[in-house]
Amino acid sequence: MDTDIRALEPQPLWNKFADLNAVPRPSKKEERVIAFMKDFGKNLGLETIEDEVGNVIIRKPATSGMEDRKMIVMQSHLDMVHQKNNDTSFDFDSQGIDMYVDGDWVRAKGTTLGADNGLGVATIMAILESSDIEHPAIEALFTIDEETGMTGAKGLKGGVLKGDILLNLDTEEDDEIGVGCAGGIDVTATRTYINEKVPLHFSGFEIKVKGLQGGHSGMQIHEGLGNANKLMNRLLFKGSQKFRLRLSEIDGGGLRNAIPRESRALIAVRTENKTSFAEELEALALTIKSEFKTTEPNLQILIEKAETPLRVMDLSTQEVFLRALYAAHNGVYRMSADIPDLVETSNNMAKVIVKDGYIKIGCLTRSSVESSKWDLATALKATFELAGCEVEFSGDYPGWTPNMDSDILKVMVPIYERLNNGEKPKVAACHAGLECGILGQNYPDMDMISFGPNIKGAHSPDERAQISSAQKYWKFVLEILKHIPKK
Template identity: 65%
Template structure:
């Protein structure tokens, strides 16, 4: 299946991407891909280092005629988001990604593709192994664990790089040159609850929400897509209010940086109420589908009779937990008053696990303004603490402040206009990029971010544009030739 990918142009990039995607590389499970990249550098005879955090640095001397140019750091992250459809049988820890071509798109078979940020990694690999591509001195920086904490960037040795310019290859619109991004903080809410035996004369049901678009909790949050966890809590709350529904378990979502696509609950209802309950559930489900008809055409909400073997939550605890989920903000919190169309702050209620007397809710709060990030984080903490949760804030990382006067930005802008005849979209984004953290280590380094067009990142709908990758490759090659002198 992946052999067809290797025939795509530019072959230098797609061959490396196909080889990279044979290697399991989930966040915090990067041992195999670290070894893969280290071996890649060693076989090329290039100076290759793995730092104490696990980042891989490969250095390559400039080609003839460009030895007087500034040193460029080419940077991408090795890890990828692991998400798959419920119906897909796949083991991310042992299997390589199965890819196929669909028109102008490269897609994966029921899983995330790993183009975020595998295409950036593959592109850097192509530069490192090239024999005929003109380039200045290169320091290739492959970071780890970008997707679940940016611990690679945080742990980067502030003395290991000598580069003057950093090109981050992790932007997902090929007409965009990134000059800023949001920071983030993880919110984790934990509590215990009391259980009791299922009431007598009840019937068990499984309520399941699937088929949502999901996507990147930063880049896609502005779209107003449905959050499976919020929708499930909404149904459960109204069903308790009207029918006394009791919850046995709730589970939904996955990684913090992915909008939840699926969520489910096991519940029980008094047997005498089942007919009316089922009829009313269909009404509520239809209401939700109509609300999201244009955004979530593949939404499927089902309710089926199921055996509920476990206990149910005590009513008081159940209501506290449901109210906490209902009151916790999800989605865009504030738009930037200074940059049109930019989300300033948002929150993603990413993962919910309620079972066996323990409840855990995971969120990712983002903002390009630290004070707004703190305000939203404390607002969420207050909502959860009112429901007797213990709340922990962790993994805080800074945003990347835009520098419109950047020298390398001006070079990229001019090249883009010459190659396309159009203006590049010079913008900050609501995603978390490593530039802000790396910039803390290297405050004098001039930075920009760009990349090929990728859609549906962090979801099994992830896909990468073939024609856009060609455009991106041409753009990068010209940039490397026009890096300024020292």
């Protein structure tokens, strides 16, 4: 219930989060939340503008006595990942998020919560609305479409912002201060195939992979979580090799920045082999579940009889297609040689679609090193081209190179230690795609930092925000605002 959320401390933060989450805001469909944010700024009597691509900028003067401090840019993105459980009835285009309190966590009922990056947006809104929070001059930058293309950050022109320091509120660990991030590129492979009639004396089966945790394809790519598309292909390849399985349809995964949780395939096998086929795949399913028993305890693999499909992929295409999916790299490609425990380069095989004579494979390749990003993207391109696919690169964005000599970093570290009994924060780069690298292209002299409260399971229906961490983070924010350096 929203009333439970609004009663949480700090109330200014949670109240603004509840207001925001009442507004539908899927990526690439931000019209309503843009209007909401513009109305919010104008109703406060603050200078409010929308740029050419839909970013909203709200400016608030410094509070009394803080006029001599550097202007800061407080930045978060308006859009959210829209993922839901299959058994959840929910329309992200028209409904607000249904939230509830679960102990020390705020969750959503069967959907993503939108704490990524809604808590950052709510933080900025609460500060803009406040009359008693001490702060320097603020430019609030609310970008669009961070999750599926970074088009807001890419479209922000140089010279629009006047601030000297950028506080990005999109980190998901409250003991971490972010100073760098990975860049990324979308890799899309497509091809057509002959959609021929299924042979006589074949029987249909439906194979389902579900119950996987999913999650953030950058921050959680190293956790050994199951990828529904790769697991499905393992099953199909075995069936193809031993029983000459014929493939009709695949529908696996979704958004590129989410590790795929579910996949469904419709296939056909010779009727005389249907019993042995089912037994063989059930045995493989048990093996896979055993392999993933620790990381994916709720994994389900179902092999069920179904109506025999009318058409299937031609065998020559099927052979190279299944081999390409098997060969294509998924997961961690290289760990950083310079920053301990940091994933440098990875790939997420996010979506696989086969239907009506058309194949589409969507991947997101990430890296903090440009040359390594292109190395893996090129390897994927070569793999899919061997299967007769056309491969397109799109959505390329740069990483954010760490600056360990940052002035705002030197301010924030001692504040964190003072507020947390001497505990040192983790000053680190992350494997997610933050907007700082892109914004830095047009604002190369801006000092940038990223931080935020604990958010777990982002980009999945298990997304949750920790209440106690939000309280810790809020105190940190208020102290940072008091100690922004002088001009």
